Amino acid sequence: QRRTHRALDRSLGGNRWITRTVGASRDVTLALHHLAIGRDRARRYRDALRDFRTGAVVIFDRFPFEHLSNEQGAWLLDGPRIADSVGGGRVVWLLAAVEERMYRRFRLPDHLFVLQAKPEVSAERKPDHALDVIVAKSRAILELGTLAAGRGAAGAWIDADRPLDEVILEARTRLWDVL
Numbered sequence: 001q002r003r004t005h006r007a008l009d010r011s012l013g014g015n016r017w018i019t020r021t022v023g024a025s026r027d028v029t030l031a032l033h034h035l036a037i038g039r040d041r042a043r044r045y046r047d048a049l050r051d052f053r054t055g056a057v058v059i060f061d062r063f064p065f066e067h068l069s070n071e072q073g074a075w076l077l078d079g080p081r082i083a084d085s086v087g088g089g090r091v092v093w094l095l096a097a098v099e100e101r102m103y104r105r106f107r108l109p110d111h112l113f114v115l116q117a118k119p120e121v122s123a124e125r126k127p128d129h130a131l132d133v134i135v136a137k138s139r140a141i142l143e144l145g146t147l148a149a150g151r152g153a154a155g156a157w158i159d160a161d162r163p164l165d166e167v168i169l170e171a172r173t174r175l176w177d178v179l
Helices: 002-011 016-053 090-104 119-125 131-150 164-178
Strands: 111-116 154-159
Touching (some): 016 090, 111 131, 131 154
Parallel strands (some): 111 154
């Protein structure tokens, strides 16, 4: 997107009004995209709370934990993204505030299973992902798992370097232990 913005700027001879307008439109569109993702997560979270109140066991394979940490890059783990990934402007900052308020409503889970895999193993399993992003996510998972445990979420660390069937068996065993 930004590459297209720069190419457009060059082709228009540096017309700042047009490139600013295009850039602002791009930022608002991206912010709305992130806000839509957050709304979907919030809806699924509300549905899960309703099911939980009726006695159901609710399991999320991913959960937004950005609120646990003030560290830059915590958005990698499904938290608010607008403020960290989109440019400025009043509309964008308003959308970022709405998104952050939405994510603050998520409370910590009762139990947290942290699947811990070495970045090299993750990169081998997902070769289409950038290694630097995998390394950052791996570091963030460790930090946020530790923070969650420190704030009262019961945690279980699972070695995800092992074959999938072994990881699933351990996760199921640990799940039954807490039920």
